Amino acid sequence: MTKLGVNIDHVAAVRQMRRENFPSLVEAAAICEKNGADSITVHLREDRRHIQDKDVYDLKDSINTNFNLEMAASGEMVNIALDVRPDFVCIVPEKRQELTTEGGLDVKSQKGKLLSVVDRLKNAGIVVSMFIDADVEQVLASSDIGADVVEFHTGQYAKIFRENGINSIEFKEEMNFFFEASQEAIRKGLLVNAGHGLDYDNIEQFCKVSGINEFNIGFSIIAKSIFTGLEMAVKNMKELIGGN
Numbered sequence: 001m002t003k004l005g006v007n008i009d010h011v012a013a014v015r016q017m018r019r020e021n022f023p024s025l026v027e028a029a030a031i032c033e034k035n036g037a038d039s040i041t042v043h044l045r046e047d048r049r050h051i052q053d054k055d056v057y058d059l060k061d062s063i064n065t066n067f068n069l070e071m072a073a074s075g076e077m078v079n080i081a082l083d084v085r086p087d088f089v090c091i092v093p094e095k096r097q098e099l100t101t102e103g104g105l106d107v108k109s110q111k112g113k114l115l116s117v118v119d120r121l122k123n124a125g126i127v128v129s130m131f132i133d134a135d136v137e138q139v140l141a142s143s144d145i146g147a148d149v150v151e152f153h154t155g156q157y158a159k160i161f162r163e164n165g166i167n168s169i170e171f172k173e174e175m176n177f178f179f180e181a182s183q184e185a186i187r188k189g190l191l192v193n194a195g196h197g198l199d200y201d202n203i204e205q206f207c208k209v210s211g212i213n214e215f216n217i218g219f220s221i222i223a224k225s226i227f228t229g230l231e232m233a234v235k236n237m238k239e240l241i242g243g244n
């Protein structure tokens with residue numbers, strides 16, 4: 001059965017708008033866990049626009065499921081991860097000006113640097129994931145450097161779903177990238193996660209890609225929770241992926 005990881009960055013984004021100490025990330029994580037989340041994700045960005053260093057330590061102490069830290073492959077972030085020891089680290093590309101993570105990590109062109117990052121994290125007992133586009137070459141490069149997991153960036157999938165529709169050629173082509181890349185990853189012994197832009201409308205079609213270990217979903221769940229409460233928002237998403 002495919003698992004649900006909930007990204008709670010946007011709870012911190014609301015808090016940081018007023019530099020207050022609420023809404024509480026620890027409370028948000030606990031509500032997600034109570035209502036079916038299999039893991040909790042935060043992205044500690046270089047500019048600290050939402051998640052702060054203290055959040056990472058507080059969550060490490062409070063999360064009962066699995067704690068997934070998203071981060072750039074920088075020396076600063078690796079040192080924090082080695083100190084905090086989350087269950088999982090997902091290496092993501094990061095640009096200061098972007099609104100959110102745009103596109104997957106180019107593992108193929110920076111294998112040397114990423115190999116040493118993966119090594120250091122794995123030696124500390126952390127399961128390491130690469131956030132990549134659904135591209136067979138990037139899957140093979142991730143396998144070469146010893147990653148345990150690949151997380152496929154589904155941002156383009158979400159865009160095509162919205163703009164072209166599921167009967168378009170573009171949509172079929174996009175799905176084929178996921179079918180091929182996930183099969184290759186599974187052949188290589190990697191776990192396959194997916195996330196970015198997944199929501200209550202587009203998740204069902206994506207579930208046609210078999211073998212997905214976990215979806216990591218943030219924005220749509222936190223946005224829905226404004227109207228339904230976080231409990232219902234998590235429960236509803238869990239139901240939508242539940243049959244897989």
Ligand code: PXP
Nearest residue numbers: 101131195196197216217218219
């Ligand atoms: N996975 C990764 C690696 C991400 O960077 C993000 C966005 O922070 C997500 C999943 C979740 O994306 P969204 O907030 O659009 O659901």
